Amino acid sequence: MSIRVGIVGISGFGGGEALRLVASHPSFELVYAAGEGSAGSRLVDRFPGAPARLADLVIRKWDPAALPKLDLLFTSLPTGSSAEALARVSGDVKIVDIGGDHRYAEGWAYGLADVWPDRIEGQRRVANPGCFPAATLTALAPLLAGGLIEPGNIVVDAKTGISGAGRGGGDSRFGYAESNENLLPYGLLRHVHMPEMATTIERLSGGSAAGLVFTPHLVPMTRGILATVYCRGRATTEQCLEAARRFYSGRAFVRVTDRPPQTKWATGSNLAFVSYAADPERALVIAMGVVDNLGKGAAGQAVQNANLICGLPETAGLEGAPVWP
């Protein structure tokens, strides 16, 4: 029996990727799509490769008061714009919010699906982690849980493809000619993803205060995030790898690798790759995490969370291998 699904924010990159995954999900049936920029269009006008059976679905203007009968709603809206509207959605409708408004909000589970699936199962409201936290925390969780690094001294140097900046209204800073062959740091010392990372680090380390430096960079590629994380700890490389192998044992989507991970390994998939390099004499541990910012960093993890709260197999609709090259 199929689950009736809606997607809000389908004009954006996160919503578009949710569409791709929902369309090929064995238990989901898309019955509602809403988008600011594309309301009134048919789905095929915005997504020329959309499956034929969905081609004529008309994109609506998002209105929580005018929803069809739904079991599950994915929302992917700009941060700051969704809290009030989502509060008006019936509690009968499960929600996975890909946007940033409900992370560690009351009544919402924080959907770090590979790390704590048990905190997500049975919930009806899940806030998807941000793309940078998804890459960073997946790499750090085994070290924090195992007490291998100090939570109070973590430097995250993260790099994202440009789809991570969102589709927005055509900001010329993200124009092709301006962005190609260009690399830059931004949001120094004040990125919006810091609080959820700090809170999660504290939870994973049993309550110790997090000390976190986070510098995101924009890289001239469409998809992909790499977090290179500098930590203090006395573990060896092998101890870190082994801790991660144990931590993620039996988990479907995290690959522990002894080679430095590459963003292209994950493109189009819900996989995360983590690796480690340590120098115990200097009390240094470098943790590396790679995800597709629109996969595990957004729509992929959202579908994984939806599977968890709908009682489906966690991997349903997420088994496609990465697209390479």
Next chain:
Amino acid sequence: MSIRVGIVGISGFGGGEALRLVASHPSFELVYAAGEGSAGSRLVDRFPGAPARLADLVIRKWDPAALPKLDLLFTSLPTGSSAEALARVSGDVKIVDIGGDHRYAEGWAYGLADVWPDRIEGQRRVANPGCFPAATLTALAPLLAGGLIEPGNIVVDAKTGISGAGRGGGDSRFGYAESNENLLPYGLLRHVHMPEMATTIERLSGGSAAGLVFTPHLVPMTRGILATVYCRGRATTEQCLEAARRFYSGRAFVRVTDRPPQTKWATGSNLAFVSYAADPERALVIAMGVVDNLGKGAAGQAVQNANLICGLPETAGLEGAPVWP
């Protein structure tokens, strides 16, 4: 019941894409992989995102005398290197050859799957079209079949992403620094794909002699082919579009669009997009065809052909929507 599948040439881009598609195909079970450069490695060493159940499959050196029990073999080898070896494969094993050695060879069907599926069903040996012919012929077929253009006066200006040049041995012409921000024509007046295009044009036009100019270009992107084809004919744009809509009516993978098609619409999928622009006063018809060179241009069409010769639904394993952006 699953079909036992082998892939030869898995180190190359075409073979790697075949792996991705076979791995998620509902009826295929990969039991054999061979590759020149990667023999002896485990699959996961070459494809870090490979499904866990295939991770430990060891890649073999290709040897037609040492095959396991197989039902179906995909081969993707450099042109000129496969004819003798494939002749030694048992007739019990169905073969789809992605490489260039058997196109219009005796005993092999030419697998232009969207155009003449009936010529492929029931065969045991199928030669997959080249990537340029896949884009070009899919766009031209409705016009040729409908007598809307002259087969003797066709100019094909085709553009491919760099994966179309193959992985080879690390030719520095295809290095990132040399290829990025670079665009060039090559193979002028003598590209290897011309004969199969000419032969197919003649078949589609009922035997009239083909007159063909074909200029491929290398474009700084990984995947994608666009063929812009200049033809002589008196049809209007709408007549061409309507001819294509009729020709591909009921066919799953060809989308007729009234906007100029974009290569990114097809990325990672087996879709082809065709469109037309005509100026009847000048007897000009421009036909445009877009495919992913590794999808419809290689492994996607190969799986489609395999479905046809195995009696499976034509779309099995090929329903994933394109990856965008």
Next chain:
Amino acid sequence: MSIRVGIVGISGFGGGEALRLVASHPSFELVYAAGEGSAGSRLVDRFPGAPARLADLVIRKWDPAALPKLDLLFTSLPTGSSAEALARVSGDVKIVDIGGDHRYAEGWAYGLADVWPDRIEGQRRVANPGCFPAATLTALAPLLAGGLIEPGNIVVDAKTGISGAGRGGGDSRFGYAESNENLLPYGLLRHVHMPEMATTIERLSGGSAAGLVFTPHLVPMTRGILATVYCRGRATTEQCLEAARRFYSGRAFVRVTDRPPQTKWATGSNLAFVSYAADPERALVIAMGVVDNLGKGAAGQAVQNANLICGLPETAGLEGAPVWP
């Protein structure tokens, strides 16, 4: 003695490239810069790498009634927006218009500098050719002048980097994520550059009527244009090359090459590369022209034209070799 120069439209790509060239020109002194989006900024705020001596120049709002004393003005404004304002600039100020409003307008020379410098010398108003015409006409001129091809039967398949689409207001179609790994034709059968190409072809061929098909394509790279031009004619490849070598003998900026030209050969320079491939039996001549769309296709040719009308050496300020890779 230095020539006092102004640039209007400095926020755009063409104006920005004019700034780069003017800044290192041995006889030019930049004394005025105007730009819509950047009025009120200092030059260094928009161009962080601008020469120190120009850093504090304040960008003005363009106003033909409020010009400082100038000898020479480069204008690079959106087509349709400059005719009235430029009519109000004193005849004492020489103008090279990089924009599209004065090509073949009365009182303006058409500045195809490598082809007819003598028509430009001594003028006070020069309309710079469009970027596509620059690539196309440079390749065709020797064939047309030599009667080697038919002017009535020319198919131009042109490909441009995305800076050719202009900086505009951040059109999301030209966003990085949307444009990267994407290739598309546009403006079929109705591009604004067609009339100037047709008129020039007629002039070069002694008055015969031009018959022209022109299809531009957008390629995922920042700079560069390649025009692949299909013509009818009985010349051999060597005859075409030889005609071009003679035609451009002694000219500084056009390189005749027997290899297919690559866009990256020209990046950052005012060079044009032309080559030819012919099949006399089929009466086919393929002409290829490569330029940097912001160099020879815009600001480079503009400086060359300025040199011609200011009585300077044609190569002044334009001798920098291309940036490679």
Next chain:
Amino acid sequence: MSIRVGIVGISGFGGGEALRLVASHPSFELVYAAGEGSAGSRLVDRFPGAPARLADLVIRKWDPAALPKLDLLFTSLPTGSSAEALARVSGDVKIVDIGGDHRYAEGWAYGLADVWPDRIEGQRRVANPGCFPAATLTALAPLLAGGLIEPGNIVVDAKTGISGAGRGGGDSRFGYAESNENLLPYGLLRHVHMPEMATTIERLSGGSAAGLVFTPHLVPMTRGILATVYCRGRATTEQCLEAARRFYSGRAFVRVTDRPPQTKWATGSNLAFVSYAADPERALVIAMGVVDNLGKGAAGQAVQNANLICGLPETAGLEGAPVWP
């Protein structure tokens, strides 16, 4: 009077960029070019946009015993391959070694030109800094010299375009299709550039021991390096900026900026951009340095060093503004 110049290693990217700069240098005359892969070719065969006057120069096989009369030699050879040969070059010939064999070697000045020009002037043998050190040390020098950060606790997270990996023999890891849309760390905890960085840090900080973590990353772009450097210190952002403004006061090539620097600001130029962000409460200083890896990171700084040792103006031949976009 012109200085007779030779370039060894002209087939590589560093040597090629040296050619571009030497060709437009007002005091240099190129009389000798040697290259492994291109010996026997004319310069124009390898560099189609080379100045006409140099087109026919024949590239030689590198042989220190067969040099023409030279005043100055640029060498750009793979690390490990040049020490013996350069020892055989006459002391009358000044050498700037872009390669890695002579950094902090006896008898060779370390050519960190913007930081200590006085240690370079009057020398005859200069070892050019590596590309990563050029970006990193230019950003750190004012902080170290001013005692604003601890030399014993420095984390360098550096990102380079792929030309930094060198041209090599066509390593397929650097193929376009493999590298595009891919980002990866490499050489963890053991990159060859670490010793020269550590030594220089110690010199700049008056002898204190350097403690250095260095992680390079490969970014899908051709040119550009960004070093993001995490340091311990109590200075404010403004104090760091002010220290840098004073340190580089009167220096031509270093721009201190209060915005995070972008690699594209430097493309094709010898400029370096540095900026800082500090959080005194957490004793954190982030220093950022941007260079073109082939400009300030290789051939640009080499020409600057050559100017210094030849008694020329430091900026000779290096005044071209960056190419943007």
